[in-house]
Amino acid sequence: MNTPWKHTTVLLDEAVSALFSNPDAPPNDPSAAEGTYVDATFGRGGHSRLILSRLGPNGHLIAFDKDLDALAEAATINDPRFSIRHQAFSHLGELPTASVAGVLLDLGISSPQIDNPARGFSFRFEGPLDMRMDTTRGQSVAQWLQEADINQIAEVIRDYGEERFAGSIAKAIVARRQERGPITSTTELAQLVADTVKTREQGQNPATRTFQAFRIFINAELEELQQALSASLEVLQPGGRLVVISFHSLEDRIVKQFIAKHAKDEYDRRAPFAVPKIMKLKALDRLKPSAAEVAGNPRSRSAIMRVAQRMAA
Numbered sequence: 001m002n003t004p005w006k007h008t009t010v011l012l013d014e015a016v017s018a019l020f021s022n023p024d025a026p027p028n029d030p031s032a033a034e035g036t037y038v039d040a041t042f043g044r045g046g047h048s049r050l051i052l053s054r055l056g057p058n059g060h061l062i063a064f065d066k067d068l069d070a071l072a073e074a075a076t077i078n079d080p081r082f083s084i085r086h087q088a089f090s091h092l093g094e095l096p097t098a099s100v101a102g103v104l105l106d107l108g109i110s111s112p113q114i115d116n117p118a119r120g121f122s123f124r125f126e127g128p129l130d131m132r133m134d135t136t137r138g139q140s141v142a143q144w145l146q147e148a149d150i151n152q153i154a155e156v157i158r159d160y161g162e163e164r165f166a167g168s169i170a171k172a173i174v175a176r177r178q179e180r181g182p183i184t185s186t187t188e189l190a191q192l193v194a195d196t197v198k199t200r201e202q203g204q205n206p207a208t209r210t211f212q213a214f215r216i217f218i219n220a221e222l223e224e225l226q227q228a229l230s231a232s233l234e235v236l237q238p239g240g241r242l243v244v245i246s247f248h249s250l251e252d253r254i255v256k257q258f259i260a261k262h263a264k265d266e267y268d269r270r271a272p273f274a275v276p277k278i279m280k281l282k283a284l285d286r287l288k289p290s291a292a293e294v295a296g297n298p299r300s301r302s303a304i305m306r307v308a309q310r311m312a313a
Helices: 012-019 046-054 068-074 089-094 111-115 141-147 150-161 166-180 186-196 208-218 221-235 249-262 291-296
Strands: 036-039 060-064 082-085 100-106 236-246 281-287 304-310
Touching: 012 046, 012 100, 012 236, 012 281, 012 304, 036 046, 046 060, 046 100, 060 089, 068 082, 089 221, 100 221, 141 166, 141 208, 150 166, 150 208, 166 186, 186 208, 208 221, 221 236, 221 249, 236 249, 249 281, 249 304
Parallel strands: 036 060, 036 100, 060 082, 100 236
Antiparallel strands: 236 304, 281 304
């Protein structure tokens, strides 16, 4: 699919190598990956294409994505080992129990989504205030802001954007709505936030946290992440790998705590002599992009990749 918006996959080789228990085996080698793997965030297919290049002839790759542009890109892959579902990765649990050898989650937003003004994700471009990953479902940010009250707006900005001026921004949004009608464009929102927030971290646009908060909220990103992580425990077979790339502290905290919780034996304090629940995951690695990758792709600078392995039930 030819578009002016390009995407550079973050931690490409590292993530795909971590997904396989024997990452160095060539596709025609008997030890090459022959199981079912999941790219739960297809995006523009960078990880999927590399997975397919290393997958054995009897392997299979299932991708998930909500974005229609991602589905169009996936349609260009002509490989019988590949299939894609127009679903959020929270539907991961619909796969059969213990049927998957590896799950990859590359969280957040892609460069084509940010750089396409029509999607409404960026405060840098004039565009409709939408921000939905799946434009066929749900409310846009503009629609939600027409109805939400001050407390709801402030809570979203505070909880999902970690914005200390959440209350002031919420009041300004509602006042603007009452005086001149609802906010409908990205630049309107960005300017309102800039006029409201008088101090900001050096080098950061005043609207950064607010835009992040509305995007995460409108797409239920954190809730879907929690569902997908829980589902991974059910669909991964013993020895299967879980690889998650996150781009901000809210996501990474959820992933870190999930792995930590399931990477230790659980004891029931109410029944001290009961047999403990055996750990379900083994933490394998934590990795950040190299200096060279960050220099070539500055948007990778905040990425953190965590890797865990499913233990025997």
